[in-house]
Amino acid sequence: MDIFEEMKEHGHEQVIFNYDKTTGLKSIIAIHDTTLGPALGGCRMWNYETMDAALKDALRLSEGMTYKCGVSGASFGGGKAVIIADPKTDKSDELFQAFGTFIETLKGRFYTGTDVGTVGMDFVSASKQTNYLVGLPEEYGGSGNSAIITSFGVWKAIKATAKEAFGSDSLKGLTIAVQGLGKVGHFLVDHLHEEGAHLVVTDISKQNIDAVLAKYPEIEAVEPEEIYSVPCDIFSPNALGAVINDTTIPQFRCAAICGAANNVLAEERHGDILFEKGITYAPDYVTNAGGLIQVADELHGYNKDRAFKNASMIYDTLGQIFKISKEQHIPSYKAANTLVETKIEKISRIKTKFTGK
Known part of the structure; x- marks a missing residue:
């Protein structure tokens, strides 16, 4: 290299x-x-x-x-x-x-x-x-488990994605396929279940699946390789990265994708393919920014209410991104990048001003 x-x-x-x-x-x-x-x-x-x-x-x-810092409003x-x-x-x-x-x-x-x-x-x-x-x-002296606020942010992101894809942010009655029931996924299931979504879940760990089914026995579980082809409204990847790829895209039977996993697009071109197929995609670094928002807040003297309020704004940020995507007819991942790059350019110009220091 x-x-x-x-x-x-x-x-x-x-x-x-x-x-x-x-x-x-x-x-x-x-x-x-x-x-x-x-x-x-x-x-x-x-x-x-x-x-x-x-x-x-x-x-x-x-x-x-x-990009995650830029889109979340953190000054980092x-x-x-x-x-x-x-x-x-x-x-x-x-x-x-x-x-x-x-x-x-x-x-x-x-x-x-x-x-x-x-x-x-x-x-x-x-x-x-x-x-x-x-x-x-x-x-x-830290702020504790960031998976809790991350799952909260992903839940808000799924609601924003549902609004874009179906015209309403209510998740009641929607089928959501959840991949990954680990640090973030099992907290996310709580939010989705409470809203009345029909859930189909999977995990490579039987222990994680058993823990969720013990709490919600009505939830359906499938084998890990089956989750991509589950007929659903929203596919929510919360485990491995690169799960949107040439192999999985033909299997998808969903209208939207939104989850906590990082780098879910194996390559940027896979975001282009989702756009061409009409599948609403919530860029991962936007949806999973809750943890970053929490730890960034620590550096201002951690305030839990403030951190969760900022995490709730993921909903509004995705609305902006989807709007840019529609207006400029570009995939949502490009719209998100445009939003961040524009912000960085503006801040860089603001910082060129002499402030007397």
């Missing part, structure tokens, strides 16, 4: 490689765009097969965070950290303290917290060396 060509193509400002010989820590921090403010993004711990794979993940995810830019290690066997207090020292060297240019492979207690260790962290457990 030609790292400078990748940075040039996608607009990255900075990539930092970190190694600690005492703990064996290998990490990469990618900072995409800080026009709106310091970079904010989680830390993913994964046993990547190659360094290039880890680098690509950091670059891709940090760019996505710029996009960043991401990855740790190249096995989260099941390689964690230690010392390793995350070492990671914390590298975060500290950036002096507030980058804030981080949990992501795939990491949990709040990992950053309790990191907090011994830096304060530039978000998403700590409540007992350590």
Whole structure:
């Protein structure tokens, strides 16, 4: 990989490689765009097969965070950290303290917290060396489980999507196929069930399915590979990324797609295909921004009511995006990008003014 060509193509400002010989820590921090403010993004711990794979993940995810911050109204830019290690066997207090020292060297240019492979207690260790962290457990001064507010935001997004696709934001009587019943999905089911939606669910974990069926025995469960072809009004992906692809699109029997999973379009062209097919698609970085909204609020002194109020605005943001999509006759993912890019351009011009500092 030609790292400078990748940075040039996608607009990255900075990539930092970190190694600690005492703990064996290998990490990469990618900072995409800080026009709106310091970079904010989680830390993913994964046993990547190659360094290039880890680098690509950091670059891709940090760019996505710029758009997520921009569309959610947070005064932050996009960043991401990855740790190249096995989260099941390689964690230690010392390793995350070492990671914390590298975060500290950036002096507030980058804030981080949990992501795939990491949990709040990992950053309790990191907090011994830096304060530039978000998403700590409540007992350590953080805002707690962000899956709750994320599911709330996705529920609001599904209502906005239903309004666009069917003319009403009521979910009563609609069939919604929910893929993934983990951190976010099982909370989302509560919202959807309470509204009277008919739910068809799946998960690769039988334990997750059993937990939902024990609570709502009337819900229908299907095998993971069957969820794409379920006849439904809305398909809601809340697990893996890249699930909208050449294989799954021909199977879809839905009118709309909206969920919490990141990077659900395997390629941007798949968003074009959905648009051509008339399937209403809610861009993922808009729908799943609730967690980001919560941790960003921590940096202003966390207020739960304020965070949930801001998360509820996902509904209105999607309305704007769908309006742009219709007016400009472009896919919704392009409309969302246009909304964010226009905002970043305007803020960059505002910041050029001399303020006497």
